[in-house]
Amino acid sequence: MFGLFRRKKIESWEIELLGKIFGKNPEKFDVKFHQQIVSGLFTGVHIGLSDIPNYIGFKYDPKLYERFYRAKGRNYKFSNILIRDLFTNEYLPVSIYVSSGVINGYSIDKNISKHKLDSSDINVRLMHKIFIGEDNSNVLSLLTADERDLIIESDIYPTLLDNRAYYHLKELEDGDFIGIDEQNNLYKITHDPFEINMIDRNLLIDLLEGKLDLY
Template identity: 35%
Template sequence: MFRLFNRKKSKRPVQDWELMLMYKTIEKLPGEFQPLKEQIESGLFTSSLVGYSTSDPDYVAFSFSDQIRDFERKRERGFEITNIKVRDICGNKIFMYTIYVSDAVIAGYAIKGFDKHVIDIMSADTDTFIRKFYDDNNADYENLKKLIDEEALKLIKPENVYQVNLSDRVFYHIEDLEDGDFIGIERHGQIYKITHDPFEIIPLDQSLTTFLSK
């Protein structure tokens, strides 16, 4: 579930504290979430992508090793685990913490308002956590239905659909590719491969159904 191409982007090695905070938080959640710990133990996460969200400046996305094939389940509904509270190491500040899961894999996290604080990795308060599924009330997906045929629609997960503004143009994000690139469609129906390094918007001369069926 990447929200891409914010102006200030950086890629860095995944930090130990990020993984430990996530691991210790998941430990406090109900049993249905415990399998997510295996992803952290496996060394799945290789990089943290900061500033790639157009809708949430606090969102940090993960890049993955080839082990993602061992965990990814494309047909599973994506969700976020939210309303979790964490504290800084001094206990003076409380931040809201969210973990994002897509295709059964931890996609990233957000710590609301976090900036140059040291988080206490043992501090997660999950007593009032909420699981929200991405495909609930997705207005962008409803709008996309008007642009594509039923065959293509069957190949698209509603949770993957959201608007992205690039170069004064509006695209619907359809599917993530490698390294943060993605497939998008404009409102007139043309589909594109959109890359970020280098930044390019490349028209595709095949149908969306053909591309997604590969």
């Protein structure tokens, strides 16, 4: 639960949750992240020191931090990690932030006052890696001027699904989204069931304006 107090201690369930995310998905994550978790790198948390909503930042053991720190490492986040909430039984979207090769912290990307994350029920199928401050000009060049006016550039990011890159354009429900590929094809991408369905490219304006419901 966020905002009720300013705890400094990292909870055992947070370490367990990170371990489950990074330790059981070797095809999606570099082994270095699991090494950080089991090494004892994280010693506490920072709360309320970021403009990212519901963000929990980590404190480190200084010597271990030097071991994992990479001066030229890029800044990014793993977004749309879906974890079941034991209170509501719904899946909450979680992002994990990385800077200079080190896990910085995480956020629950939904306004919720109370939660209990189930570390045994984690879905990373539609997780995507978003580089912070990256150039999206290649995707923007595929869009018309009217389409670009309806899209927030920070909402555009790549996700790798079945070894192919799709770019997020518009969020739908429960982690589903409208995406585009580099060949300018448009898709509706869902996670439950996992499906990638091509849709008429000419529908994008109506979708962005909310005039068309694909459900």
